[in-house]
Amino acid sequence: MKRVERLSFSIGIVLFSALLSFGCADSSDNSSETASETDVPIEGQTETTETGTITITANGESFSTDAFLSADGWLIDFDHVLVTIADVEAIQTDPPWIPENGPLDIMLCSLKLDGPFTLDLADGPMEFGTVSDAPAGAYNVLRWTMVPGSESPSAGYSLYLSGTAAKYDQQQDYEMIYQFRIGFQESIRYTGGEFVGEVRKGILQPGGRTELELTFHLDHLFGDGTLPSDNQLNRAAPGFDVFAAFMQEGVVDVDMAFLRDNLPEEDSIRLEEALATLGHVGEGHCLHERL
Amino acid sequence: MKDSSFRGIMFLSILFSASLPVMGHGVELMCVSEPSITVYAAYDSGEPLSGAVVTVFHKGVDEPFMTGICDEMGRYIFSSLPGTALDIQVMKDGHGGWLHISADGIEGDNGSITSGSPGTPEKIIMTVCVVWGLIGTALYFRSGTRASDASA
Structure with a gap:
């Protein structure tokens, strides 16, 4: 009996330890503070007077700048990858927030760039915002909204893709070369945790500089032909065939509203899911919310 | 042991x-x-x-x-x-x-x-931790009291 009671006490101590572990995760203060702005309008608050410079960039990776092979064998080369983003927020949290924890509800500090900004990711990584007196600290959450643009050719589209897709048809010994223009109207808010990549980003020391990056994974739409066909990415990606099916006179000119009405339901759902997972922070995925 | x-x-x-x-x-x-x-x-x-x-x-x-x-x-x-x-x-x-x-x-x-931040499963675990911890602590002190009674 004595051993049982001691064992119960041990278990009790252990479970209190586990309680402490969880309790630490909820110990953050929910204070917010003001930050000033330089190059773009900023909203936010801070207690500290120690500041540094944050640059915010958008990156479509090599898929947006170089021709690549899709999961279904199309060689895709973009002329434009126009993405329009707004309400970009650089946020500090402690403890760090991760997407698996659900909606973000605790912030130590938040800086906001209103936008909207329409960026062409086919031109390569693009810096579109600078905050020269941002409060020092760890900016470990990045949130933004992809919203419809207002200028041609992306007017009405939050994401507009144009370029050339080519595929060799072995049966007919013929190379198909299609021009494509694909527009997506969806407004989606992405919330990512700390940047995942070869270099750590988001740690701002007083007087220092850091970079935050919105990363768009276009391979989630088209897949990556250099990976095995049963790779998780390629199994989920719609590929280009779903768009090529609507080619007319060598041109694929479609938007999401048309596709939703004309694609088989399974393909339509897959396409919407791929779009929802487009936004990343480096290789770190984001929580998404359709607006 | x-x-x-x-x-x-x-x-x-x-x-x-x-x-x-x-x-x-x-x-x-x-x-x-x-x-x-x-x-x-x-x-x-x-x-x-x-x-x-x-x-x-x-x-x-x-x-x-x-x-x-x-x-x-x-x-x-x-x-x-x-x-x-x-x-x-x-x-x-x-x-x-x-x-x-x-x-x-x-x-x-x-x-x-x-x-x-803890989600619902974690909060449930936290609650179980508290209850179990209290029971374990109570049993320990009860054990100690019995031991001192026996030695007296």
Whole structure:
């Protein structure tokens, strides 16, 4: 009996330890503070007077700048990858927030760039915002909204893709070369945790500089032909065939509203899911919310 | 004997509290810190993330103080001073995520492990922890009282 009671006490101590572990995760203060702005309008608050410079960039990776092979064998080369983003927020949290924890509800500090900004990711990584007196600290959450643009050719589209897709048809010994223009109207808010990549980003020391990056994974739409066909990415990606099916006179000119009405339901759902997972922070995925 | 059973339970407790999915792009990460720190990384299918690059940072520091590679079991083991807050990134082929270890020490352990704000499952576990802890403590003092009565 004595051993049982001691064992119960041990278990009790252990479970209190586990309680402490969880309790630490909820110990953050929910204070917010003001930050000033330089190059773009900023909203936010801070207690500290120690500041540094944050640059915010958008990156479509090599898929947006170089021709690549899709999961279904199309060689895709973009002329434009126009993405329009707004309400970009650089946020500090402690403890760090991760997407698996659900909606973000605790912030130590938040800086906001209103936008909207329409960026062409086919031109390569693009810096579109600078905050020269941002409060020092760890900016470990990045949130933004992809919203419809207002200028041609992306007017009405939050994401507009144009370029050339080519595929060799072995049966007919013929190379198909299609021009494509694909527009997506969806407004989606992405919330990512700390940047995942070869270099750590988001740690701002007083007087220092850091970079935050919105990363768009276009391979989630088209897949990556250099990976095995049963790779998780390629199994989920719609590929280009779903768009090529609507080619007319060598041109694929479609938007999401048309596709939703004309694609088989399974393909339509897959396409919407791929779009929802487009936004990343480096290789770190984001929580998404359709607006 | 008593010490070893206690340590065994502590190990399981830390394992349990840290085994929640904490980050990933199709990746599950967890961390065990008894006595050294062991990182386990796997795809969400359960396949180990063998060969994944592990980069260990002190909290809030740009430069890593340690890097390594997960073994064929998706495992990476390293040592750190107790009470050191760490940020650990695991990445392989476009998949990756973060683990965070806070500096708050737990008796007999290198530090507590946090994985962000608690969700509903964690809150349920917290409630169970409180109840079980109170019962265990009460039984211990009851045992002590009986022992002193017997010796008197």
